[in-house]
Amino acid sequence: MSQRKIRMGMVGGGRGAFIGAVHRIAASIDQQIDLVCGAFSSTPENSKASGRDFFLPHSRCYGTFQEMMAAEATLPAEQRMDFVSIVTPNHVHFPPAKLALESGFHVLSDKPATFDIGEAKALQQIIASTGKLYGLTHNYTGYPMVKQARDLVKTGEIGEIRKVIVEYPQGWLATRLEAEGAKQAEWRTDPKRSGAAGCMGDIGTHAENLAEYITGLEISELLADLTIFVPGRQLDDDGNVLLRFTNGAKGVLHASQISVGTENNLNIRIYGTTGGLEWHQIEPNTLKVHRAGKPTELWRTGNGYVGENAAYNSRTPFGHPEGYLEAFANIYRNFANHIRAVEAGETPDEKVTDYPKIVDGIRGMAFIDAVVKSSAAGSVWTRLEA
Numbered sequence: 491m492s493q494r495k496i497r498m499g500m501v502g503g504g505r506g507a508f509i510g511a512v513h514r515i516a517a518s519i520d521q522q523i524d525l526v527c528g529a530f531s532s533t534p535e536n537s538k539a540s541g542r543d544f545f546l547p548h549s550r551c552y553g554t555f556q557e558m559m560a561a562e563a564t565l566p567a568e569q570r571m572d573f574v575s576i577v578t579p580n581h582v583h584f585p586p587a588k589l590a591l592e593s594g595f596h597v598l599s600d601k602p603a604t605f606d607i608g609e610a611k612a613l614q615q616i617i618a619s620t621g622k623l624y625g626l627t628h629n630y631t632g633y634p635m636v637k638q639a640r641d642l643v644k645t646g647e648i649g650e651i652r653k654v655i656v657e658y659p660q661g662w663l664a665t666r667l668e669a670e671g672a673k674q675a676e677w678r679t680d681p682k683r684s685g686a687a688g689c690m691g692d693i694g695t696h697a698e699n700l701a702e703y704i705t706g707l708e709i710s711e712l713l714a715d716l717t718i719f720v721p722g723r724q725l726d727d728d729g730n731v732l733l734r735f736t737n738g739a740k741g742v743l744h745a746s747q748i749s750v751g752t753e754n755n756l757n758i759r760i761y762g763t764t765g766g767l768e769w770h771q772i773e774p775n776t777l778k779v780h781r782a783g784k785p786t787e788l789w790r791t792g793n794g795y796v797g798e799n800a801a802y803n804s805r806t807p808f809g810h811p812e813g814y815l816e817a818f819a820n821i822y823r824n825f826a827n828h829i830r831a832v833e834a835g836e837t838p839d840e841k842v843t844d845y846p847k848i849v850d851g852i853r854g855m856a857f858i859d860a861v862v863k864s865s866a867a868g869s870v871w872t873r874l875e876a
Contacts, residue, residue, distance in 0.1 A: 496826040497526045499562060499571035499595070501555045501586045502578035504530030504540030508674055509600060510577045513627070514544070516818030517575065519805075522826045526571055527562060529555040532582070555586040559593040572829055573598055573623070579677040580685050584609040587624070591616050596623040598825050602695055602858070603851025605685050610855045614848045623832065625825045626846040628699045628854075630756060632817035634791045635777040637844070638800040639760070639767045640704045642779065649763030651705050654733065654741035656758040658697040659749035663689075663727050666720050679725050687858045688725025690716060693756075694745035694861065695854040699846065700758055701743065702853065704767070707735040709857065711873045712743075716865040719748045731861060734871075774813055802841050821845045852876050 498517055503510015510530070517523040527550035530540035534553030541551025552558035555574075562570045573596035576586050584604040587597045591613075603626055604610045617624045630636060642648060667675035677683040678692055685691050702708055711734045716726040727748045733741030746752075756771035766780035775791040789796065792808030803820045806812055824845045831838035856876035864872035 493830075495521075496523045496573065496829055497569075497571045498523050499558060499574045500525060500528040500530060501558070501574055501576045502530065502582065503528070503575075504536055505543065506673055507577070512815065512818060513575055513577050513600070513822075516629075516815050517822045519815065519819040520823045522823055526550060526569075527552065527558060529553065529558045529586075556589065559586075559589050559595070562595070563593045572596060573825070576600060579683045580691070581605045581683045584613060587613060588616055591620045591622045591624070594620075594622070596825075596829055598625040598627065598822070599851075600627050601699075601846075601851070602685070602691060602854050603848060604855065607852065607855035607859050610848070610852045614852060617848055623825065623828055624848050625821065626848070626851045627818060627821055628696060628703075628846040628850060629814070629818045629821060630696055630700050630771060631703045631844075631846060632803065632820035633769075633771075633774050634796070634800040634803045634812065635769055635774060635789065636700070636704060637803055638777055638789060638796050639758075639769055640706070641797045641799055642767060643705055643760065643762075647779075648760070648765035648767060648781075651707060651735070651737060651739045651760060651762050653761040654701050654705060654707075654735070654739060654758070655760075656697045656701045656741070656756075657744045658693045658754075658756045659744065659746040659752045660693065660754055661748065661750045661752040663720065663747035664750045666722055669722065679723055679727075681724055684725060685858065686862045687716070688718075688723070689727050689745050689747045690714075690729045690731075690861050691725075691858050693747070694729060694731075694743065695857060696756065697743050697745055697758075698857045699850060699854060700756070701733075701741065703846075703850075704758065705735070705739070705760060707737055707739060708853070708876075709733050709741075709874050710736050711871050712857075712860055712864060713869055713871050714861040714864040715869045716861065726865075729861065729865070731864075774817075775811055799841055799844065 529552040531537040538551045574590045576599040668679045713732040716729045728746040731743040768778035777789040779787040
């Protein structure tokens with residue numbers, strides 16, 4: 491496998507953006523990736539100014555992503571970017587991803603994959619035809635104890651899954667921030683930029699992805715009740731969903747952005763025929779393991795008893811917290827190593843390919859579609875068509 495650093499370009503994430511900084515920090519944690527270029531804003535002047543903030547050469551600070559793809563493709567192989575990180579609002583996920591893939595670059599995109607499911611399925615075809623790698627930063631799958639939970643389910647430690655309860659409450663949109671000039675609130679509550687759903691598209695998809703990732707099951711149908719609590723808002727800010735999984739398991743998914751005083755309280759509880767699992771993002775180093783008739787076990791990141799995949803995705807000695815940035819970093823590191831394996835013509839270890847892909851993106855878009863349709867029809871059972 492190639493030992494060189496992987497070169498990254500970025501679309502979005504310039505001055506005033508929140509998530510771009512998170513991605514840049516995560517990409518740099520393992521010293522595997524260098525940011526070499528970018529089109530950081532829809533405003534060329536802001537894009538180039540942002541590039542200067544990151545100490546990039548003037549010639550690699552582009553006014554538009556179209557300009558970036560064209561220019562980078564002409565550079566010598568040892569200089570041009572290897573992949574592009576897309577960290578824009580939802581409506582600007584598909585166009586740069588399509589152009590990057592068709593220009594010969596791999597893509598790692600923020601979620602959701604696209605603006606709607608039609609774009610997601612079109613993107614899947616482009617990925618297949620170009621042969622380039624595509625990853626999606628559903629970052630919560632990067633936590634070591636989430637991977638440990640997945641492995642415990644896979645090896646039958648809690649029996650056959652019967653019940654899944656996954657929640658993602660926040661409180662930051664309890665008032666109409668979008669009317670007060672808050673940039674992050676503005677685009678997330680605008681159907682022209684966010685898509686068909688608000689809260690459910692923004693964080694409900696994280697809950698859906700986490701449930702399917704850990705259990706290895708797929709949601710087959712759902713019944714949703716979406717609400718707009720804040721007067722004047724255009725998209726849902728709260729939602730409750732009943733789930734049916736392919737194996738007959740039942741579930742409850744709750745996502746809210748009007749839960750006053752709550753930060754990012756993503757959590758999941760999974761119950762099988764012989765045991766259960768519980769994980770809270772607010773305390774990510776701990777996985778609770780329940781077994782019938784026995785005391786609850788607390789599994790902790792970094793200890794010798796955790797599995798190979800959890801250990802591979804840990805960086806610090808036990809007792810030292812790892813969190814949000816490191817979970818993102820695990821996706822970036824795995825994606826970079828997958829690029830190296832492709833370059834070397836090698837088959838990568840499954841630990842390397844353990845990051846969300848376009849299939850996960852399509853399921854997320856199908857989840858949004860089904861939730862919106864179910865709620866609009868008066869909360870009826872609706873199939874998830876992925």
